[in-house]
Amino acid sequence: MLRPRRAFIRSASLKLAAVYGLLFAASAVALVVFLWFTTTRVLDRQVEAAIRADAQGLSEQWVEGGVPALVLTIQERLAENVDDDAIYLLSDALQRRIAGNLEGWPAIVSEPSQIYELQVTRAGVRSQAAVLRYDLPGGFRLLVGRDVRGRVQLNRLLPGSLLYSAMLLLALAFVGALVMRNLFRRMVADVSSTAAAIARGDLGRRVPRRGRGDEFDAMAEAINTMLDRIGRLMDGVRQVSNSIAHDLRTPITRARTRLEDAATHAKTETELRAAIERAIADLDAVTNVFQALMRIAEIEAGSRRSAFADIDLGPLLADLAELYDALAEERDITLSVNVPDTLPVVGDRDLIQQAVANLLDNAIKFAPAGSTLRLTAQKLDDHIDISVIDQGPGIPEADRARATERFFRGEQARSTPGSGLGLALVQAVAQLHDGALVLADASPGLRATLSLRARALRMNTASSLPHGAETAAVPHPGL
Numbered sequence: 374m375l376r377p378r379r380a381f382i383r384s385a386s387l388k389l390a391a392v393y394g395l396l397f398a399a400s401a402v403a404l405v406v407f408l409w410f411t412t413t414r415v416l417d418r419q420v421e422a423a424i425r426a427d428a429q430g431l432s433e434q435w436v437e438g439g440v441p442a443l444v445l446t447i448q449e450r451l452a453e454n455v456d457d458d459a460i461y462l463l464s465d466a467l468q469r470r471i472a473g474n475l476e477g478w479p480a481i482v483s484e485p486s487q488i489y490e491l492q493v494t495r496a497g498v499r500s501q502a503a504v505l506r507y508d509l510p511g512g513f514r515l516l517v518g519r520d521v522r523g524r525v526q527l528n529r530l531l532p533g534s535l536l537y538s539a540m541l542l543l544a545l546a547f548v549g550a551l552v553m554r555n556l557f558r559r560m561v562a563d564v565s566s567t568a569a570a571i572a573r574g575d576l577g578r579r580v581p582r583r584g585r586g587d588e589f590d591a592m593a594e595a596i597n598t599m600l601d602r603i604g605r606l607m608d609g610v611r612q613v614s615n616s617i618a619h620d621l622r623t624p625i626t627r628a629r630t631r632l633e634d635a636a637t638h639a640k641t642e643t644e645l646r647a648a649i650e651r652a653i654a655d656l657d658a659v660t661n662v663f664q665a666l667m668r669i670a671e672i673e674a675g676s677r678r679s680a681f682a683d684i685d686l687g688p689l690l691a692d693l694a695e696l697y698d699a700l701a702e703e704r705d706i707t708l709s710v711n712v713p714d715t716l717p718v719v720g721d722r723d724l725i726q727q728a729v730a731n732l733l734d735n736a737i738k739f740a741p742a743g744s745t746l747r748l749t750a751q752k753l754d755d756h757i758d759i760s761v762i763d764q765g766p767g768i769p770e771a772d773r774a775r776a777t778e779r780f781f782r783g784e785q786a787r788s789t790p791g792s793g794l795g796l797a798l799v800q801a802v803a804q805l806h807d808g809a810l811v812l813a814d815a816s817p818g819l820r821a822t823l824s825l826r827a828r829a830l831r832m833n834t835a836s837s838l839p840h841g842a843e844t845a846a847v848p849h850p851g852l
Contacts, residue, residue: 379410401542406416416524417503421488424505424699427459428517435509443515444472458520459491465511475516492522501525503683505628556589564596576604583721618622628655678805680723686750686757686825689726696735705742711749716757716824720806725825731795731820732761739765740818756808757825764818773812799823 380515392521428449434446440463449473460609460615462473472478474495482489485506504518563580570578579600580593628651635648694710718725744764751758768776777800796810799821803810808825 378445395546397546398543398846401538401546405538405542413528416527420503420519420521420524423504424517424519428505428507428515429513430460430851431461431517432507432509435513435515440513447472447569453715458523460495460504460516460520462516464514468514471513473516478514478516479504487701493518495520529752532551550699563593567596567600576600576607624655624658628652631655644667655799659844678721680721681719682722683717683719684722684725686718686725687712687714690716690729690748690759691751693726693729693733697730697737701740701746704737706740707745709745711747713750713752714751716750716827718757718806721802722826724802724805728799728823729759729761731799732759732823735764735795736765736819736821739763741765744818752827755827757827758822759825760798760820760822762815762818762820764815767814767817767819768812770814776812777810779818796821 378648422612431443431446435443438445443463447463450459451461459474460475463471464478465471468478476494477487479491479493482493482504483506485508488503488505490501490503492499493504500520500522502518503521504516507515507517508511509515561678567578567580579597582593582597584590631648635645637650639645690712691710694708694712698708733746733748740746740763746764747760747762748761749760777796796812800810803823803825806825808823811820811822811824813820813822
């Protein structure tokens, strides 16, 4: 178990908060530095533009009036310079000062049309200046510039301001990181406590929702939905386990009793063989139940989709009707068939055949003598409905929602043979084919409708087989 300090350092909430704080601080410092460089660059451009514009104006005065006009203009501009930041110097070919506010020509300024930044002395005061040399005819030279002490002072102040700003930003980043950490820890704590409670056996525990409608609430809702689904699945497993234990105990006990009785009391080989055959029949019933469960699980897993092909349900249903007509006749039941000649669908032929056989078997099992059983099929828009309608007792509305559960048997079905897996298999087949099983009241009786999605038919060997070519493989469901 980690020590508290090590657990704190390794916690995901601290790492998330640190990443948030670093990103916030880095982005804020980058923004301030960008503003700093942008501001100084704009000031430099403004100074350079003012100097070049001033030099251009003075050169025009030179063209119009020569040296006297230029000297007069320089004096006027110095007199009108309220900010006292203008710098002028007009010198002759021997670099003697003619006009301006500089004492002498700076030696560093040697190239024309190039901005120089240097220290100058004006009225006995040294300051930083940006100047431009402009050569005039006759060897005269003009120096135009601006005092940039303000920009220099700004550059000196900005680092300190940036330092204080960075400290403030780091403090804000730290506070924001703490807020993020607390939010993250609160959400993770809710999930962790819920998971721990479920691990202890409290399956009714759920992640609380804050009611803010944010991502945390969405995650809590998704986790709660998952837990509800898991709870339902566990309830189903328990019910199936209980049903298996209850329904299989009788045939297994009966088989054991018969074998034990035969071993004790059988006097002839014929009596012993008869007892063994009856025990085998009971064990076969148990095997059929497990095979049905495995088949349902296989269908629900979707592994049978690889066997999907274009099939025609018209001939398939006609073959099933012919097969079950004899069974219905034995029970004094009339089987009425209304099926189109062609019903194209894409699916697993064997599974659909098994599902419809289960519906017919259940209907014949519960239909009273002298009644009529109807098998109908029709294509509606993009799906095909296969209905089996009987005139038996039906299924009460309260039991229809559970009728497709494994091993569920209503009160009226408890006295009839079967294990309660027939409709569960039909439901699994319907879902595999993107369809549904709908149970409705037929007044009297039950209407069981298997709805399958229709597809365009590409005729192949599966649909071109003669009637009865595959029906012989249909087992008597009895589920």
